[in-house]
Amino acid sequence: MTDTIGWIGLGNMGIPMAKNLLEAGYTLNVYNRTASKAESLVNQGAALANSIQDLCAESDVVITMLSDDQAVKGLFLGEGGLLNCPVDGKLIINMSTVAPKTSYELEEMCKAVGARFLEAPVSGSVKPAEDGALIILAGGDEDNFRAAQPLFEKLGKLSFWLGSVGAGSSAKLAINYFLALTLEGLAETVLFAKKNGIKADDMLRIVNEGACGSPLTKLKTSAIVAGDFPAAFALKHMVKDLRLAREQGIDFPLAQPLAETYKKAMDKGLGEEDVMAIITYLETL
Numbered sequence: 001m002t003d004t005i006g007w008i009g010l011g012n013m014g015i016p017m018a019k020n021l022l023e024a025g026y027t028l029n030v031y032n033r034t035a036s037k038a039e040s041l042v043n044q045g046a047a048l049a050n051s052i053q054d055l056c057a058e059s060d061v062v063i064t065m066l067s068d069d070q071a072v073k074g075l076f077l078g079e080g081g082l083l084n085c086p087v088d089g090k091l092i093i094n095m096s097t098v099a100p101k102t103s104y105e106l107e108e109m110c111k112a113v114g115a116r117f118l119e120a121p122v123s124g125s126v127k128p129a130e131d132g133a134l135i136i137l138a139g140g141d142e143d144n145f146r147a148a149q150p151l152f153e154k155l156g157k158l159s160f161w162l163g164s165v166g167a168g169s170s171a172k173l174a175i176n177y178f179l180a181l182t183l184e185g186l187a188e189t190v191l192f193a194k195k196n197g198i199k200a201d202d203m204l205r206i207v208n209e210g211a212c213g214s215p216l217t218k219l220k221t222s223a224i225v226a227g228d229f230p231a232a233f234a235l236k237h238m239v240k241d242l243r244l245a246r247e248q249g250i251d252f253p254l255a256q257p258l259a260e261t262y263k264k265a266m267d268k269g270l271g272e273e274d275v276m277a278i279i280t281y282l283e284t285l
Contacts, residue, residue, distance in 0.1 A: 068098070099244045232274050
């Protein structure tokens, strides 16, 4: 194990993912705009870079995990950004969820400065990130995917090479569309049952013990019963992903009303809560 890893982006997902690489024995350099977020990783042996330039100079592979397209583009192209550093020959892996078009652009920009690029968004939220049980959806040159696989084995339980750049982003938007459908369906089921005199915990047990039950419905059960939704995957990020899916061309009958419902929930102040807080919004209707 010789690669030194540079990690940029220490949010709810970035911290546990970077921690898993550190615990696997990788030398880890980290950078975050808010440096205090790196404290727990530094205490475990990571090196805190003062700048993106410093991180890049000291790393063989650079991984980015940011919130949206604008943040990723700003990181790559901004003043002092990643592609203004000496990245010739380095492998840059973007694990953020962005539009396929953004991934195409990032790949071309990386090629122009001699860097290798791989997109690798993940399916899973904070708990799978902590457990190293994410599903990694990669798109790009297959050789770059093979080079990244030892890292992916520490971050996830499964990694897919799906083809050229854009395929990973498209798969991520597809699975998050299914996630949005599932959670809104679960919320509507519980609320319909409650309206007709059935307790939420009874209805959830019916769901979980039957054919409709899944690890996802079981995971969200305690939050629904408690009415408390700390963010594992913030609702605002689902709003973004549904918007990207629509921009990518999803036009099925449920796509527009689904996206509009999550957007209205965010506009009501639920954006920072877990995506399951969609039930809080629906209960007000």
